[in-house]
Amino acid sequence: MAPPVVLVHGFGTSFELTWVHNGWVDLLADEGREVIGVDLLGHGEAPKPHDPDAYADLGERVRDVLPDGPVDAIGFSMGAKTLLRVAAAEPHRFRSLVVAGVGSNLFQSADRSVLIEAIRSGDDGGIPQLRYFAGLAELPGNDREALAACMSRDTHLLSSEQLAAITCPVLVVLGDQDMVAPAAPLVDALPDATYVELARTDHAKTPKSFEFIDAALEFLRGQDQPT
Numbered sequence: 001m002a003p004p005v006v007l008v009h010g011f012g013t014s015f016e017l018t019w020v021h022n023g024w025v026d027l028l029a030d031e032g033r034e035v036i037g038v039d040l041l042g043h044g045e046a047p048k049p050h051d052p053d054a055y056a057d058l059g060e061r062v063r064d065v066l067p068d069g070p071v072d073a074i075g076f077s078m079g080a081k082t083l084l085r086v087a088a089a090e091p092h093r094f095r096s097l098v099v100a101g102v103g104s105n106l107f108q109s110a111d112r113s114v115l116i117e118a119i120r121s122g123d124d125g126g127i128p129q130l131r132y133f134a135g136l137a138e139l140p141g142n143d144r145e146a147l148a149a150c151m152s153r154d155t156h157l158l159s160s161e162q163l164a165a166i167t168c169p170v171l172v173v174l175g176d177q178d179m180v181a182p183a184a185p186l187v188d189a190l191p192d193a194t195y196v197e198l199a200r201t202d203h204a205k206t207p208k209s210f211e212f213i214d215a216a217l218e219f220l221r222g223q224d225q226p227t
Contacts, residue, residue: 002224003071004034008062010077010101010207012119012136012147014044018076022208031217033072036065040082043148048146053155059086063093070095070168072220076207077101077180081158088162095201096223097166098216100173101206105180106158112151118150129179131202163189170194171219173212175201194219 005028009018015037017026025035038060039046050147059082064131074096075083080099084106087094101204117123119137122144124130133151137144163186171189174183187193196215198206206212 002033003069004036005220006036006038006062006065006071006073006083008038008040008073008075008079008083009043010079011150012043012133012139012142013207014141015039016044017139018079018207022213024207024213025072027213027217031220033101033220036067036071038062038065038079040079042143042146043150043164044141048143050143050145050149052149052152052154055150058134058150058153059089062086063090066093072096072098072223074098074216077102077203081106082205084163084166086168087168088158089165091165093165094166094168096169096171096220098171099186100212100216101178101180101203102172102186103174103178103180103183106187107160107185109155109157116151118145119143119151141222157227160189164191167191169219169223171196171216173198173206173215175203175206175209177202178182178206195202 007019009015028035040061042048073083080102118130118134122134124134137147170193172183172187172193173196187195198211199207201209
């Protein structure tokens with residue numbers, strides 16, 4: 001019997017907005033798969049503290065819902081980063097991973113102060129990338145201060161050595177217009193990675209991409225085949 005599928009959303013959204021509204025949960029149910037949804041701290045139905053220190057370990061809410069046996073898991077953007085961090089520390093908890101909306105950004109640090117202010121104030125200065133994040137903060141149920149605190153958290157870059165501990169099969173999915181491209185550094189760091197590029201797709205469009213959904217479902221079916 002196939003294990004549950006854990007779904008982890010990106011920054012500023014939720015399990016409901018990313019996975020339910022875009023049809024993922026229904027499609028996985030059609031495949032006979034049990035779904036475990038996660039709302040990361042500061043998002044969805046999770047608590048929304050305003051202290052950046054509270055967000056030091058986003059993976060805690062993922063680990064809290066993991067069953068005893070290995071699971072398949074799908075994550076987008078911040079959710080993908082969180083899954084990779086959890087899997088690097090506890091690889092035995094996962095049978096397979098699908099990570100989308102992550103690439104070279106996993107290995108690069110950046111000053112996020114302007115981004116944080118855009119999330120807090122809603123003023124994007126006419127800059128498309130800032131507009132995307134400021135717009136996320138306006139989604140129903142979101143708390144600007146909580147999201148700003150989440151973005152302000154101390155983060156530690158994942159290293160190639162850490163990622164090398166993830167020995168399960170990983171599907172890496174990235175839009176050809178995604179701001180976090182290229183995917184090559186991530187793909188190269190993972191021992192068993194398959195890469196799918198989404199045509200004419202940017203970061204925001206990825207979770208609703210039919211090509212992404214089809215690739216992820218096909219990949220999960222492949223994990224059920226005898227080797």
